[in-house]
Amino acid sequence: MKVLLMGHPNVGKSVVFNRLTGANVIISNYPGTTVDYTKGYMKVKGKDFTVIDVPGTFSLEAKDKAEEVAVKMLEEEKDAVVICVVDSSKIERGLYLTLEIIERGYPVILALNMWDIAQDKSIHIDAEKLENILGIPVIPTIAINGKGIKDLVSKIKDATPVETDKILEKVGGKE
Amino acid sequence: MNEKYNLGSVYFGILGVVALVCGIADLVVVAGGDSFSWGILEIPSDPFRGGWGGLIILFAGLFYLYSIKNFSEIHHFSKAVMGSILVWVIAGCDILAMITESIPGGEEGGWFNTLEGFLGTYAPPYAPAIFLLPFSLVIIYHLHKRGGTNADMEE
Amino acid sequence: MKLTVDERWDLIEKISKETVIFGVYKHTVKDAIGELTVKPLTGIPIAFAVLYGFWSFFGSFAGFFTDGFFVKLFDEHWLPWLQDVFPGGLGNWFYAIMVDAGHMENGILVASDNCFESFGVLTSGFFLAIGVVLPAIIAFYLILTLLEDTGYMPRLAVLIDTVLHKIGLHGFAIVPTILSLGCNVPAVTASRILETKKQRFIMMTLLAIFIPCGAQLGIMEEVIPDTIGFVLLYLFTGYFILGFILHKVLPGKSPEILIDVPPYQMPMLRDVAMKLWMRVKGFFKIAIPFVLLGCIIVNILYLANIIDWLANVLSPVLSGWFGVPKETVGPLIAAFLRKDLAVAQLSAIEMTKYQMITSVVLVSIYFPCVATFMMLLKEGWKDLLGSIAVLALVVFLYGGLLHLIWILLGVA
Numbered sequence: 001m002k003v004l005l006m007g008h009p010n011v012g013k014s015v016v017f018n019r020l021t022g023a024n025v026i027i028s029n030y031p032g033t034t035v036d037y038t039k040g041y042m043k044v045k046g047k048d049f050t051v052i053d054v055p056g057t058f059s060l061e062a063k064d065k066a067e068e069v070a071v072k073m074l075e076e077e078k079d080a081v082v083i084c085v086v087d088s089s090k091i092e093r094g095l096y097l098t099l100e101i102i103e104r105g106y107p108v109i110l111a112l113n114m115w116d117i118a119q120d121k122s123i124h125i126d127a128e129k130l131e132n133i134l135g136i137p138v139i140p141t142i143a144i145n146g147k148g149i150k151d152l153v154s155k156i157k158d159a160t161p162v163e164t165d166k167i168l169e170k171v172g173g174k175e
Numbered sequence: 176m177n178e179k180y181n182l183g184s185v186y187f188g189i190l191g192v193v194a195l196v197c198g199i200a201d202l203v204v205v206a207g208g209d210s211f212s213w214g215i216l217e218i219p220s221d222p223f224r225g226g227w228g229g230l231i232i233l234f235a236g237l238f239y240l241y242s243i244k245n246f247s248e249i250h251h252f253s254k255a256v257m258g259s260i261l262v263w264v265i266a267g268c269d270i271l272a273m274i275t276e277s278i279p280g281g282e283e284g285g286w287f288n289t290l291e292g293f294l295g296t297y298a299p300p301y302a303p304a305i306f307l308l309p310f311s312l313v314i315i316y317h318l319h320k321r322g323g324t325n326a327d328m329e330e
Numbered sequence: 331m332k333l334t335v336d337e338r339w340d341l342i343e344k345i346s347k348e349t350v351i352f353g354v355y356k357h358t359v360k361d362a363i364g365e366l367t368v369k370p371l372t373g374i375p376i377a378f379a380v381l382y383g384f385w386s387f388f389g390s391f392a393g394f395f396t397d398g399f400f401v402k403l404f405d406e407h408w409l410p411w412l413q414d415v416f417p418g419g420l421g422n423w424f425y426a427i428m429v430d431a432g433h434m435e436n437g438i439l440v441a442s443d444n445c446f447e448s449f450g451v452l453t454s455g456f457f458l459a460i461g462v463v464l465p466a467i468i469a470f471y472l473i474l475t476l477l478e479d480t481g482y483m484p485r486l487a488v489l490i491d492t493v494l495h496k497i498g499l500h501g502f503a504i505v506p507t508i509l510s511l512g513c514n515v516p517a518v519t520a521s522r523i524l525e526t527k528k529q530r531f532i533m534m535t536l537l538a539i540f541i542p543c544g545a546q547l548g549i550m551e552e553v554i555p556d557t558i559g560f561v562l563l564y565l566f567t568g569y570f571i572l573g574f575i576l577h578k579v580l581p582g583k584s585p586e587i588l589i590d591v592p593p594y595q596m597p598m599l600r601d602v603a604m605k606l607w608m609r610v611k612g613f614f615k616i617a618i619p620f621v622l623l624g625c626i627i628v629n630i631l632y633l634a635n636i637i638d639w640l641a642n643v644l645s646p647v648l649s650g651w652f653g654v655p656k657e658t659v660g661p662l663i664a665a666f667l668r669k670d671l672a673v674a675q676l677s678a679i680e681m682t683k684y685q686m687i688t689s690v691v692l693v694s695i696y697f698p699c700v701a702t703f704m705m706l707l708k709e710g711w712k713d714l715l716g717s718i719a720v721l722a723l724v725v726f727l728y729g730g731l732l733h734l735i736w737i738l739l740g741v742a
Contacts, residue, residue, distance in 0.1 A: 010592055015601075027601060027605070033478075036519070063525055064522070064524065064525040065522045065523075065525075065530070066522050066523055091346065091350060092343075092346050092350075095346070096339070099333065099338050099341065100338070103332045103333060117593060121353075121355050122352075122353025122355060123350065123351070123352050123353065124350070124351040125349055125350050125351075126349045126350070127349075130345065134345070144598060171341065171344040171345055171348065172344065223386075224386075227378070228382060230378065231375070231378060231379045231382055234379070237375075238372070249358075249359060250357075250362045250365070253359050253362035253363050256363060257363060257372070261375070261379050264379045264380075264382065267383070268382065268383055268386035268387065268390070271386070271387065271390045272386065272389075272390045274390075275393060275398070278394070278398065279394065279399060280402075286399070286402070318359065
């Protein structure tokens, strides 16, 4: 089974990747460090997963070569589970990409990464409620020190595709 | 306004002027071409440490002087922090250069330096940045007063 | 079901209204310092200080290991020991390749007394790779990693954005440029973060021609400590001139970018150590084989008199146009394989300070090393051909210009 790590540039996908797989890919505190994809492997309860660290992309309409790699990756892996990594302090932008991926019918898990930075900026997110509305697992993480990663792993099996209608309904329908 | 901060702006005002003078002296010495010593102070004449480094000390002085305009306000205060960081960069590089010079034995000697040679490297004279270093550390006290990096002191 | 862009944002607004509370955000000293590093008036002096720290650390660290210990180890112990115990001896071809080719003095072949001149695989090869290049590369990557992980790099990108727009790039081009000062190979890959074909072509061409790599910098610090500043200045000036011309000449777009500036962070020791280790390892996988292979090939070419022959054939170009001794043909051939090797070899040739500057500049700009060449090829052969055409022109004009400057100054 394949797991894709997707999200905006510099939200810590590669850090999550390193924590998940124990592999070592280069991470930096600036966007665009990963320009090609990296594969790694992890074992959860005897099941093998291939984890792919995808270059950061703002949306599924690619603008540069690294983003093209990302979108192509997603299109090639039709039956993959996507872990959408977002910067909690910029959650709205992150949700945009998350919704795009959900709409394409992928089972998605949302990792609210950089949770600590959001708290520093006094942004409070009700993760449970978000989970309820989106109908997908939502896990706050601080990848840099490993917090929430275990939770993230245990929720991979719970991810299922969600109809956009369901989400619309929960927030009061389409206008 | 808090009295502590008034004291702070006087202190960093003086330090700023001193740093500015050091920076200018550095540049003048480099332009002159011969290194200058006075007691335990030595101003290097090479274009890297003296010229480039001197320019940065001059900038540090300017940062300090900018900051005293409104020392208690966070954006001005952080200019003083930056001034100190610049001094730390220059002094840190000078000290590291001393350390790396003090350990090996040199072309004629053995693998490691003799004890006298080792200690001798650290004897004065020093460059101006080294003299500024202890005084620049006062900023840490002020950072602490503000309650680390997260406090807000706007009144 | 798919949503339109507006519908999607609308939905996000509703979701966030129910789940997110945005508190009042107060500025911290960290934020204020972040602002200072980005605004030009305060940011440029800070960038100057960062560069100073970078260079000073590089010099101290590399000097400590190379001058402090490795020169002594290799010149006073390793070389004499090998000259003693290695079978063959001066004049023997295998001995020449592996240990010491010697050099002619008044018609007599004499042994070398240092590892810059001996040029054997076991002597110069090891000395350059381990004694000079290893400390330089570690020092370089250590600082680079710290700058990256604290979050200074994107701020530098914002700061330099306006300047780089003039050469058809944008702020983020500083990342491949600085990476390239370590090694051109990962820098070529990093240039993918640029959006258009035009930008990538400009970036890769500039990297391949004008940016010396960390190994080369390390050797230059060792061989020409007094004039390295001038050489670098000349190269970086070329970077901007050529960039400006390419930007004007080439069709295509150079779009604006929005850089997301991440908050400053305390680097994590584990991550820094890991990244440093991976980069140094990655570098040496490429470097060591080519340094050793370079020594072998150059020695064979010397022994077979091919270099002498080439030197005579190319003499009009080298001494006539560029004003350098014809013997520099050897280093120029070595530069195909490794630039650091080539600079080291130059140091063994007798010439004036100014000829030395020209030769080092020529070695730097005239052809990317094999490893970089392969990376460029991977990014597309058409672009590579274009880059090489530009390069040939630049070598002749910009290299020749330096000769002209020396003539005008009366020092040629």
